[in-house]
Amino acid sequence: MxxxxxxxxxxxxxxxxxxxxxxxxxxxxxxxxxxxxxxxxxxxQQYEFDDYRQEFRTEGPEMVVASFATREEAGAWLKNHPRPPYLALVLIADQYHVVMYDRDDNFRKLVSTHSIEYHLEEMMKDGRPPPVASFDTREQARAWFYSLPERPSQAVIQLGSEPYLAAYHRNIDHLAFHPFSLLEPFEQWRKTLDEKKDTEEPGPQS
Known part of the structure; x- marks a missing residue:
């Protein structure tokens, strides 16, 4: 049965x-x-669906389907993929990108997205959580994280003098490092967009 x-x-x-x-x-x-x-x-794809549901319920950032050290590696993967995962997220040097794909004309492109910045911003609503551990290098942080009996979906750590979010993507067994300093240029980018929008909006008509 x-x-x-x-x-x-x-x-x-x-x-x-x-x-x-x-x-x-x-x-x-x-x-x-x-x-x-x-x-x-x-x-x-039942097991993959179970993994997705487990990942979705965690406090970590959005799930990704692949991770690459360089844009060249990511580009080669996308070019040779028989059926690119449309609108899926991937990491390139721990930066989020979305897979754009149109199967009718075989258009393929990786577009950067601010997924992690929104996640960090959400974490900062009540102030940045204190780091749970401090390290001099990423190698030390990675060794510590993989030595944990149960790896969390995310942990705030200190790398040198800067706070980072260490995010574990269980489905691809990848530990990503995201500096909280990403928020400063993100906020400036959003401010610039708002100012541009204000200048483009028509004023009240007399």
Whole structure:
């Protein structure tokens, strides 16, 4: 006997809700959700889905599907990928990028995104958490992190004189280091965008 599948049970539940729903738009959305779960089940991605759900529930930054040391490595990966993961996130030198892909014309591009800056900003709402450990080098921090009996999704550490967020991506076994100093240019970038928006908005008409 095959074990019960939460995915199949969720599909059945969506079907029951679909029967009681009168809105055509909501019915279509329910079918889309059921089809998405069916796709996961039929393509054998249950374990990957479980990993995603576990990662999604952590306090760490957004999940990535790959990590690269250089943009050249990332570019080669994207160029040779048979089916690029559309809109998935990857790290290049621990900087977040999103995979842009159009299969109709085979357009492929990696675009930088401020995912980690938004995450750091959220962490700073009540002040920056104190570091749990201090190190002189990343190698020392990495050795300490991998020696932990249970690796957390993230930890604030001190590297030299600067605070960092050490983020562990369990699905690809990668430890990323993000300096909190990223927030300063991010805030300046956003301020510049706001000022530009204000100047482009038409004034009140007389």
């Amino acid at each position: 095959r074990p019960k599948s939460p995915i199949l049970e969720a599909i059945n539940l969506l079907g029951l809700i679909h029967e009681k729903t009168e809105s055509a738009e909501e019915k279509e959305l329910l079918l889309t959700a059921a089809d998405a779960l069916g796709f996961i089940n039929m393509t054998g």
